[in-house]
Amino acid sequence: xxxxxxxxxxxxxxxxxxxxxxxxxxxxxxxxxxxxxxxxxxxxxxxxxxxxxxxxxxxxxxxxxxxxxxxxxxxxxxxxxxxxxxxxxxxxxxxxxxxxxxxxxxxxxxxxxxxxxxxxxxxxxxxxxxxxx
Numbered sequence: 001x002x003x004x005x006x007x008x009x010x011x012x013x014x015x016x017x018x019x020x021x022x023x024x025x026x027x028x029x030x031x032x033x034x035x036x037x038x039x040x041x042x043x044x045x046x047x048x049x050x051x052x053x054x055x056x057x058x059x060x061x062x063x064x065x066x067x068x069x070x071x072x073x074x075x076x077x078x079x080x081x082x083x084x085x086x087x088x089x090x091x092x093x094x095x096x097x098x099x100x101x102x103x104x105x106x107x108x109x110x111x112x113x114x115x116x117x118x119x120x121x122x123x124x125x126x127x128x129x130x131x132x133x
Contacts, residue, residue: 004072004081007044008032009057009088010065010121015132016105017125018094019114020052023101027073028114030083030121041084052100055092062088066124073115081117107131 008030011018019028033048035041041064046057065085072081096103106113108131111122125131 002075002079004075004079005035006032006081006083007035007041007048008083008085008121009045009049010085010125011087011090012125012130013105015130016107017122017131019104019106019118020096020100021102021104022099028102028104028106028110028118030085030114030118032083032085041086045086045088049090051098052096053094053103054097055090055094058089058091062086066121068117068120068124070115070117070120072117081115083117083121085121108133 009032020031021028031049031052032045035044042059042062049055049057065087067084069080069082072079094103108122108126111119
């Protein structure tokens with residue numbers, strides 16, 4: 001069984017979760033990405049968020065929120081993704097860059113628009129009462 005290792009940034013504002021859509025994709029994804037050889041979680045996240053959203057994460061503010069696993073969207077059955085999720089502060093202005101076409105703020109009601117692992121994260125955020133109703 002193959003596992004895709006990803007690190008993600010959970011950023012909520014006024015009860016909505018920051019999410020992105022890459023060019024040519026039909027789903028929204030929580031920002032972040034795959035680890036490069038030898039990178040720590042923080043290094044991966046800082047690099048990916050800078051590339052995708054042009055902002056700088058404040059490393060000292062990063063806090064592990066949870067780790068979630070599900071079938072990887074768009075991959076054959078049996079390919080799972082493990083998302084190690086962090087929250088943290090940033091500096092700069094959020095804007096789409098690299099392969100990111102759209103930046104959106106999603107509510108729990110938008111759960112059907114995201115990948116299976118993101119749906120698990122949406123459920124967890126709702127259980128924690130972090131989404132605005």
